Every structure is written in C-alpha cells, then in structure tokens.
Amino acid sequence: MEELQAKHRKEQRDLQARITQKKKNATKKTRKAVNDECDRLQQDLKAQQELEIAQLNGDAVATTTEDLDNLALGNDQEAAPANTVAKVVDVIAKPTPTPVPTQENNENTRSKKPNRQKARLARREAERAAQAEIAAEEAAKQTDHRGNEKETMEAAFKRLGLHEIEINPDGHCLYSAIACQLDSLGLGLRPDPARIVLQPSTLSRVDTVTSPKHDGYRAVRAVTADYITEHQDDFVPFMEDPVDEYVKKIRLTAEWGGQLELQAIARAYGVEINVLQGDGRVEKIEPGHTYGLGEHYNALAQNTVAA
Structure with missing residues (x-):
C-alpha cells in the first residue's frame, strides 16, 4: 500500500504540472475549454487511483473524497495505514482482476488526449482576432485626412x-x-x-x-x-x-x-x-x-x- 500511495502522489504531482502548463498557455478564447479538460483529467486520475486502492485491498471498492484528500499534491509525508485508506461502500465476492490493456483500449486512450494542433490553431485565431480589433480601434481614432x-x-x-x-x-x-x-x-x-x-x-x-x-x-x-x-x-x-x-x-x-x-x-x-x-x-x-x-x-x- 505504501508503494501505491507513493505512486499516486507522483501521478498527482505530474498531473498538476501538466494542468499548470495548460492554463498558462490558454487564451481568453480557449480558457473555458482548457479548464474543462483539466477538471476531466483530475477526475480520471482520481477514479483510476480509487480503483487501484480497492483492487489492492481485494474488494474493488471506491475510496471516499476525504481519504483521497490525504494524498494531497506534493505531500511526501508518511502515508496512513492501509486499513484507514478506504471505507467500504460495496463488497463483491471476488476481487476484480486488473484489465489487460488491448490495442483497442490503447487507441481509445490516445483518442481522448487533447488535440494540441487544434488548441494551437485556436490560440492563433484568438490572437489574430485580438490584433484585428486593436487595429480597428486605432484606425477609428485616426484623423480622416x-x-x-x-x-x-x-x-x-x-x-x-x-x-x-x-x-x-x-x-x-x-x-x-x-x-x-x-x-x-x-x-x-x-x-x-x-x-x-x-x-x-x-x-x-x-x-x-x-x-x-x-x-x-x-x-x-x-x-x-x-x-x-x-x-x-x-x-x-x-x-x-x-x-x-x-x-x-x-x-x-x-x-x-x-x-x-x-x-x-x-x-x-x-x-x-x-x-x-x-x-x-x-x-x-x-x-x-x-x-x-x-x-x-x-x-x-x-x-x-x-x-
């Protein structure tokens, strides 16, 4: 369990770095889409880590928000004992086996990744529109010689x-x-x-x-x-x-x-x-x-x- 928690903390730190970079590169036009994407990435990581903890305990249960918060980003303190990490919400007869990744799953995962080219084009279009607006304002202020x-x-x-x-x-x-x-x-x-x-x-x-x-x-x-x-x-x-x-x-x-x-x-x-x-x-x-x-x-x- 201790090894898994260390892995989770690293995953959260890496994700936080990615989110910071995305928000830094966002423009006024793309900011909402970037924020939505960041929220989705955090939710996906949270669900994945809950599943891994439940599988390690042998009961495939979800952790509560309170317990996951103990794995705060950048927190390198000693992890809590294994028996306090998750609260049982539902129990099944046998542990759920870890699914083996397939080519189809890998392709689906790749398709969910953000399209960097589209984001870049959207950012350029937003910059072009902003420049055109500034030029129009300056032209309106000029004397009609x-x-x-x-x-x-x-x-x-x-x-x-x-x-x-x-x-x-x-x-x-x-x-x-x-x-x-x-x-x-x-x-x-x-x-x-x-x-x-x-x-x-x-x-x-x-x-x-x-x-x-x-x-x-x-x-x-x-x-x-x-x-x-x-x-x-x-x-x-x-x-x-x-x-x-x-x-x-x-x-x-x-x-x-x-x-x-x-x-x-x-x-x-x-x-x-x-x-x-x-x-x-x-x-x-x-x-x-x-x-x-x-x-x-x-x-x-x-x-x-x-x-």
Whole structure:
C-alpha cells in the first residue's frame, strides 16, 4: 500500500504540472475549454487511483473524497495505514482482476488526449482576432485626412463657382483631364503648329481619337512627349531617368504625370493651367482649370448660370 500511495502522489504531482502548463498557455478564447479538460483529467486520475486502492485491498471498492484528500499534491509525508485508506461502500465476492490493456483500449486512450494542433490553431485565431480589433480601434481614432481634404475642395469649388468632372483614376487622369477641358474650351487636341511640330505618329494619335473624354489622353500624352523631346534642356535637369526613357513612359505607359508634364502641356497648347490643391490653394502653371487630389487629377468646369 505504501508503494501505491507513493505512486499516486507522483501521478498527482505530474498531473498538476501538466494542468499548470495548460492554463498558462490558454487564451481568453480557449480558457473555458482548457479548464474543462483539466477538471476531466483530475477526475480520471482520481477514479483510476480509487480503483487501484480497492483492487489492492481485494474488494474493488471506491475510496471516499476525504481519504483521497490525504494524498494531497506534493505531500511526501508518511502515508496512513492501509486499513484507514478506504471505507467500504460495496463488497463483491471476488476481487476484480486488473484489465489487460488491448490495442483497442490503447487507441481509445490516445483518442481522448487533447488535440494540441487544434488548441494551437485556436490560440492563433484568438490572437489574430485580438490584433484585428486593436487595429480597428486605432484606425477609428485616426484623423480622416482624405475626408477633410474632400470637404476643403468642395468649399473651394463653391467659392470659385466650379463643379467637378470625374476622371477615371487609371494613371492617365492628368492627360484625360487636360483632353476633356481642351475639348470643352473648343481648342481641340492638336496644338498650334507655331508652338510645336508634331511627329507623324503623334499626328496619327491626335487624328484617331474617338472621344476626348475617353481616349483623348493618348493624344495629350504624345504631344507632351514631343514637346519635352524638342525642349530637353528645359526639362532634363529635373529628370531622374534619361530623357529617352522618360518620354517613352509618357507616350506608351500609364505612368502618372506631374509638374514637368503640366509645364510641357501648358507651353505646347499655349494655355494657363490652374491646379486646385487639396488645401484649397490654386497653383498657376501657365485658360482652363485642373485640380489634383493627392496624386489624382479631375477636371473642373464653370457652373452655368440659369437665365
């Protein structure tokens, strides 16, 4: 009996260590499941030890809770005498033999073990959800710069008597906005020959535009590229790429346009371009209006006055 009690104390210490580790690794989402599992493990060990004590006494009886408590975790004191360990609740004629483990029993036992992979996945999902919640809270606290900028722009439209013409944000927006306003002003997409001599390929692009609003950007891009090519000395100091590569991007890609391109367009077409900035300021590049919101350009037109 003394040897069995020592074995029981060791089993309880080992179980307590396992339970401590499980609860330490539990998350807020998995804590209830872990606690339930720990309770089950303690109950299983208690039942197993009661059975072993009863079998040792030869009567297959269960011990009372009071007697098992004498085997407190970590208690290495001398065990109580064998005849005080269990109180007989029921007696059978013969001792119950210890069942011989079988392959089926072993498989059932293994299947009852906690699924560590599922617990790990659940813990990761809980952490991901917590991080997403924190990110959402931080985003809600941030200033809506985009919304504030939009309000500023709308106030400027009202002050200047303008209305917005939406341009597709496809990388061609600057050139599309210019094409739209050149057409609305009746200037057309072909610049004055006295200002620039266009390449044959550029003339072909200008002549094959089906709608200034939808594909007019192709003509404006080509005119811009031709002007920069003819006046390289005015633009090269501000370029990071070789001029040939730079104008190729303007002519053949959806590369965004900026200050250099606006300057070339204003000179090629002989117009003054007013860019309404996100803070309400108007930047004059050298008549038509264009405005940029961040890196996107839309077109503006004067409001019509009812008769």
